[in-house]
Amino acid sequence: MICKITPERRAADAAWLSELVTASGIKPQQVEGFTDVKPMPPRSKRIDPDTVLKRRRTGISRTERLWLRKLAEAL
Template sequence: MYVSNHLSLVEDQRQHVDSIAERTAQFLAAGGTVAQLPSPPRKPLPPPRSTKIDPETILKRRKPPIPRAERKALRKLAEAL
């Protein structure tokens, strides 16, 4: 049995659990065997990143904006001219 915050949902599914347990017991009594196999990987790894760097891409990057203090200083210099 599993733990759930929704006990009514667990109780609603009880008939299915009992049915599966009964059919499993019948299968094993008839000589059936259960094999435990390794589980498949959960998520495939993404493809490796390319090591190629395009020089054009580096040139297209935006420059960081001028800080507010520098903009004020530039305005004062422009007004003084």
């Protein structure tokens, strides 16, 4: 899945938010620890071989059930 939020979109959103803050008349305060936002590291492409994907098997259909019943009666 590709992230659809581009750096240009982030910059446009930041500009829009700053316009809202300046229009409201509130004086912004810089909070310690929120000066630099770092992006999350990319996910690993590695698949753990010990991980077993458990997929639920679909149930048999009515036609398969009837076919198996006929097969069992023939025996």
